[in-house]
Amino acid sequence: MSIREQTLAERKGKKWYQTVPDPxxxxxxxxxxxxxxxxxxxAGEFERVMQDGRTRVVPGSFQYLTDVAAIPPFDIFVAVPKGLNEASLYLFIVFIAGGLFHILQKSGALENAIGVAVNRVGVERRNVIITAGTFIYGFFGVAVGFENNIALVPIAVLIASAIGCSSLVGTTMAVGGIGIGFALSPINPYTVGVAQGIAELPTFSGAWLRTLLVLSSLGLLSFYICRWVVKMDFQEPDDTKAMSKELNEYHLEKRDKLTLAVFVGGLVAMLVGVFTRGWYINEIAGMFLLIAILIGIVNRLSANEIVKQMMEGxxxxxxxxxxxxxxxxxQVILQEARIIDTIVYALSGMIQDIPLAFSAIMASVVQGVINLFVPSGSGQALVTMPILIPVADLVGMSRQLMITAFQVGDGLTNLIVPTSGGTLAMLALGRVSYEKWLKAILPFMVLVYGLSWIGLIIGHMTGY
Structure with a gap:
């Protein structure tokens, strides 16, 4: 049978959602x-100035450019290796974290710990475990950030396996929880902190509405996972390693405890570095590498065996x-064509012609679209807030509400836009494809956006 005949045979009888293109x-x-x-x-651009050590857009300075040449068709393919180079931070942390968790799983310590914990709680309390896990990951998203939690995704996958669920359930619990926590965090320094600084508002002021949004959204996500994701069946094989023993057979040896102590201690050191020394992807990846080596030593692996396990992972x-x-x-194509500022300028103008009651909702939609082109939360705040804060003043919307609308639009879309390197990195570690992830998360996105828009309307009605 030829490749074409084999492909046609595999497609026959499949439903439409099973023939979605490869990611x-x-x-x-x-x-x-x-x-x-x-x-x-x-092509177009805003004028930018340095203020308080940050590059900020000058409102009203947009102008079209006439000296930008068209991008040759061949540059589409050149953009791919350029993109690989631009995303190297994410690539390397995925490879290193993949190696770390492979060593950790091979040691058996993490599986033993999860097996003991789930056995004590009771697998029949699956919904309780999923809900607790979702809120815990949500807390990490609120307090720690987004990309900083990449390494925690495989733990959720193993927890899901222990309660008889697929990697999709674990990944949704982790990525969804972290994403919602980060998106609606009342204390997010990357989005809220930067935006409120530009708007000349007290740092993290107006936290009550964002706190209500993040708690209600995490509750909605927990319900969604328990009632929908657990029951989803795409008739696709799940290659995630399942628990190797019955739950009552798990126990922790001395070496398991030492391995876990190294792992947890490394994570604590990483968090200290993030909060006190400004660590980001490179430093976090370096810490993961150190943790992997120390775990290998604890489990008496030779240098060659550590390297082999890292490569396999x-x-x-x-x-x-x-x-x-x-x-x-x-992003490479957008930057070289110099059309990002033009898109931001056009979208921001749409907000001024909307009735005030719905202007915050429209602002969140605009920010969500912009997030496809400017995936950095703080970067987007620096580009859009100098434009949209004056727009808010002009239409009679409070600056606080505009910032919350920005946070909803920017943060929530991180869960689905293909330009979010952190999300794709987490999916890679959860071993869930992008197209499978979209099938699972898109219905929830409709629900959480509806919930957030209701929150924005309440904020407007209460003078937030």
């Missing part, structure tokens, strides 16, 4: 659409890591 194909199609957009959207996340690089090529 690589899907993102490459978006890349082609982005390239086509460069011929429709004119990295190889299992290669496909997901390459998706991150391909997605980054979209």
């Amino acid at each position: 690589m194909v899907l993102i490459f199609l978006i890349l082609l659409a982005t390239y086509a957009l460069t011929f429709v959207v004119p 990295a190889s299992k996340v290669t496909a997901g890591a390459l998706v991150i690089g391909l997605a980054a090529s979209i």
Whole structure:
């Protein structure tokens, strides 16, 4: 049988959602659409100035550019290796974290600990475990950040396996919880802190509405996972390693406890570095590498065995890591065409013509679209807030509500946009493909956006 005949045979009888293109194909199609957009959207830019050590946009300074040459078609393909280079931080942390968790799983310590914990709680309390896990991951998103929690995803996958669920359930619990926590955090320094600084508001003021939004959204996510994701069946094999023993057979040996102590101690050291020394992806990846080596030593692995285990772990996340690089090529095309500022300028103008009661909702939609082109939360705040804060003053919307609308639009879309390197990195470690993730999370996105928009309307009505 030829390859074409075999492919047609595999497609026959499948439903439409089972024939969605491979994530690589899907993102490459978006890349082609982005390239086509460069011929429709004119180049333009805002004037930028340095203020308080940050580059900020000057409101009202937008102008179109006439000296930007069209991008040659061949540069579509050149953008891919450039994207891989731009996303190298995410690629390397995925490879290193993949190696770390492979060593940790091979040691058996993490599986033993989760097996003991789930056995004590009781597997029949699956919904309680999922809800608790979702809120715990949500707390990490609120307090620690987004990319800083990449390494915690495989733990959720193993917890899901212990309660008889697939890797999709564990990944939704972890990525969804972290994403919601980060998106709606009342104390997010990357989005709220930067935006309130630009708006000249007290840092983290107005936290009550964001606190209500994050708690209610995490509750909604827990309910969604228990009632929908657990029951989802795409008739696709789940290659995530299941628990190898019955729950009552698990117990912790002395070496398991020492291994876990090294792992937890490393995470604590990482958090201290993040909060006190400004650590980011490179430093976190370096800490993961150190933890992996120490765990190997504790389990009496030779240097060659540690390297072998690291390579095996990295190889299992290669496909997901390459998706991150391909997605980054979209940003490369946008930057070289110099159309990002034009898109921001056009979208921000849409808010001024909307009735005041719905202007905050429209602002969140605009920010969500912009997030596809400017995936950095703090970067987006620096680009859009100098424009939208005066717009809020002009239409009679409070600056606090505009910032919350920005937070909803920017943060929530991180869960679905292919330009979010942190999300793709987490999916790679959870071994859930991008297209499978979209099938699972898109219905929830409709629900959480509806909930957030209700919150924005309440904020407007209460004079927030």
